[in-house]
Amino acid sequence: MGKTLAEKVFETHVVDKPFEDLWVLKLDTVFCHEITTPIAIADLQAKGMDKVFDPKKIKAVIDHVSPAKDSKTAEQGKALRQWARRQGIEDFFDIGRNGVCHALFPEKGFVRPGYALVMGDSHTCTHGAFGAFAAGVGTTDLEIAVLKGVCAFKKPKTLKIELKGALPAGVYPKDAMLAVISALGMGGGTDRVLEFSGPVVDSMSMEGRMTLCNMAVEAGGTSGICMPDTTTADYLWPFIGPEGEGLFATKDEALAEYSKWSSDEDAEYDRILGIDCSTLEPLATYGYSPDKVKPVREMGEVKVDQVYIGSCTNGRIEDLRAAAAVLAPEVRKGRKVHKELRAILAPATTEVYAAALREGLIEIFVQAGFCVSNPTCGACLGMSSGVLASGEICASTTNRNFSGRMGKGGMIHLMSPASAAATALEGRISVARISAAKKGGEV
Amino acid sequence: MKKLGGKVLFLDKDDINTDELIPAKYLNEDSKKALGPYCLEDLSAPGFDRARDLPGKGAIVSRANFGCGSSREHAPWALEANGINVVVAESFARIFRRNMYNCGMVAAELPKAVIEELFSRFSGQETVMELDAEKGEILFSSTRAGILKLPLSIGEFELAMVRSGGWVEFAAKRY
Incomplete structure (x- = not known):
């Protein structure tokens, strides 16, 4: 019997099985942010264990509230900053050099095929896009992860999700993932790794794969995972090739090495879910859970107060391109976002922001009347920079539509960046003109 | 071993998420105790009146996929700050379940039919x-x-966590 990629990562990283079905894995890297880490640091200090297992393997960022919005969040930033200095953590990304963790760390080349990694954040599953086992954990698990470089898991089963066909014009990885979550339900992937495969994934960029894996947790999944391929090697090349760490002389060498991080043909899956993407259309959520999904066409007249484009789900450069491609033709005609709504763009990282400037995208957003914010998680979880008032409705490219998530009494409809841009123009949930926007997001 | 349980709070809803257990706007608190007053602030569940029903409780009985969403351990901490150290449900989200045991608390699954019986016989x-x-x-x-x-x-593993008081105590010695 063959093995799945996730099983291979488990078997190569296990250092202890203290109890039946509890696998303690050696971690290749541990990521930290300012919301869930400071209490772990304080607890380690109180216990006289203020150390880290390896400062080179720990990466830290201030991202959830950046810049600080009040004294309490400033203290959280300070706690993380001082800890990084004290422990000699060189890869610490402070305000101005930062970005949303699950966009920033891949961009820095910190995630590699075959890695096992954790972070005190549920969307850590994003990093599985590189062929890694990446799981969100709580503060206690994080505390031991930074101290000892290990984390314990029940060995997850793997659920294979085959995305067949091809995405039609106007339909994006976000739509495909909403269809997956709708099919699985919110608990359908619990204690499972969600392995994405099929022609749609094969032809998808790393950004698109990260969008898929990012929302694995919305179906309860422990990690998303995709097989490393040439797209993965191309993305990582600046870090692994001769210009970077020099791990490989050629991409073929890298691919040969990474190919071992693939599921075997005869691997055993808990379940196989096939979705024909050719028949998909733009989707959005309704209600207060991410598995409540229907075609935008069937949403009816939903007047929107705020449009939000950003987050670890859809704040990457491709997402900005797709939204700008919808806006650009209208902006050229002098049109702006609907006068009865406000629209916010938060590029996911400083580098995404810089690329969007270089490509002229920021100008399109500004001319359209978007408030262009700095990189932060902010509004996605209702902490800052775009919190809703009671009774307000937001069309958002984020990942959760829970009641109160973006502000008490607010309602969130999740959708793709292209759909969010169309909605911003129309003032109600809409996909007008998105299939006409040039493929690849050219503006 | 510490006393587990107490007066029961029945929450008749599937998929109660960690944003409902403790909204993100309170994640800037720097102590576990400070979370107590905000626990379940945004929860809307059939028959649930927070001011009336939360005080004095030691345990929760709920339905499927309890604790889904964010990884925030603030969720078990907020429960603990209110004196609750056991949640019994049909099923749990992975991270919440682990967080509970990592803190020496209990997240116990019981079959759907048993949960149904608990609601019909005891709730109210x-x-x-x-x-x-x-x-x-x-x-x-x-x-x-x-x-x-x-x-x-x-x-x-779960029993060891309840006995030792949590994962830090266990793992800091062993690894």
Whole structure:
């Protein structure tokens, strides 16, 4: 019997099985942010264990509230900053050099095929896009992860999700993932790794794969995972090739090495879910859970107060391109976002922001009347920079539509960046003109 | 081992998420205790009145996929700050379940039919739960509905966490 990629990562990283079905894995890297880490640091200090297992393997960022919005969040930033200095953590990304963790760390080349990694954040599953086992954990698990470089898991089963066909014009990885979550339900992937495969994934960029894996947790999944391929090697090349760490002389060498991080043909899956993407259309959520999904066409007249484009789900450069491609033709005609709504763009990282400037995208957003914010998680979880008032409705490219998530009494409809841009123009949930926007997001 | 359980809060809803257990706007608090007053602030569940129902409780009985969403350990901490150290449900989200045991608290699964029986027999009455992790037993009682004793299957790891007080105590010595 063959093995799945996730099983291979488990078997190569296990250092202890203290109890039946509890696998303690050696971690290749541990990521930290300012919301869930400071209490772990304080607890380690109180216990006289203020150390880290390896400062080179720990990466830290201030991202959830950046810049600080009040004294309490400033203290959280300070706690993380001082800890990084004290422990000699060189890869610490402070305000101005930062970005949303699950966009920033891949961009820095910190995630590699075959890695096992954790972070005190549920969307850590994003990093599985590189062929890694990446799981969100709580503060206690994080505390031991930074101290000892290990984390314990029940060995997850793997659920294979085959995305067949091809995405039609106007339909994006976000739509495909909403269809997956709708099919699985919110608990359908619990204690499972969600392995994405099929022609749609094969032809998808790393950004698109990260969008898929990012929302694995919305179906309860422990990690998303995709097989490393040439797209993965191309993305990582600046870090692994001769210009970077020099791990490989050629991409073929890298691919040969990474190919071992693939599921075997005869691997055993808990379940196989096939979705024909050719028949998909733009989707959005309704209600207060991410598995409540229907075609935008069937949403009816939903007047929107705020449009939000950003987050670890859809704040990457491709997402900005797709939204700008919808806006650009209208902006050229002098049109702006609907006068009865406000629209916010938060590029996911400083580098995404810089690329969007270089490509002229920021100008399109500004001319359209978007408030262009700095990189932060902010509004996605209702902490800052775009919190809703009671009774307000937001069309958002984020990942959760829970009641109160973006502000008490607010309602969130999740959708793709292209759909969010169309909605911003129309003032109600809409996909007008998105299939006409040039493929690849050219503006 | 510390006393587990107490007066029961029945929450008749699937998919109660960690944003409902503790909204993100309070994640800037720097102590676990400070979270107490905000626990369940955004929860809307059939028959649930926070001001009336939360004070004095020691345990929760709920439905499927309890604790889904964010990884925030602030969720178990907010429960603990209110004196709640056991949640019994049909199923749990992975991270929440682990966070509970990592803190030496209990997230116990019972079959759907048993949860249904608990709701129909005990909810709406003052009900007390006592959980004995060593014996693998949960006891529910109320004046009107009497006593219901149920077997609890608790894993080796989970029992070790309840005994040791959590993962830090266990792992810091072992690794």
